């Protein structure tokens with residue numbers, strides 16, 4: 001079958017604002033957001049083309065993805081050490097979200113490659129197969145979160161006493 005992939009937004013950076021006059025406050029906002037401290041999101045729309053119904057001869061995928069990350073306006077006025085600690089948190093979060101993006105894109109590539117090698121297919125069978133595979137990506141992402149939740153996400157990084165602020 002002919003399979004086309006037409007990307008829309010691709011790893012589009014999105015930002016949300018974190019309030020807090022010191023790193024202690026800013027990082028507690030991240031902890032409170034839990035898994036949504038950083039967030040990779042994706043969506044795959046697809047269209048099946050049939051030369052003769054119900055046989056699919058061509059498929060077009062339209063994937064989009066984005067990475068939502070925190071931005072902290074008070075960062076500019078923090079001591080160097082605290083800026084570095086925020087950077088470590090931010091970079092660890094970003095690495096985690098990029099891992100989601102890599103996983104998503106490699107599974108989508110595999111799905112496209114598989115379909116490209118298939119002969120024309122019944123449309124309901126084709127739809128079932130694609131939906132199953134897209135759902136499987138979500139399962140793999142949940143497994144990725146379980147496998148990486150300990151220590152690899154920025155929210156787990158210990159903050160120096162000097163950056164926590166008055167208690």
Ligand SMILES: [Zn+2]
Nearest residue numbers: 035096100145
């Ligand atoms: Zn995650």
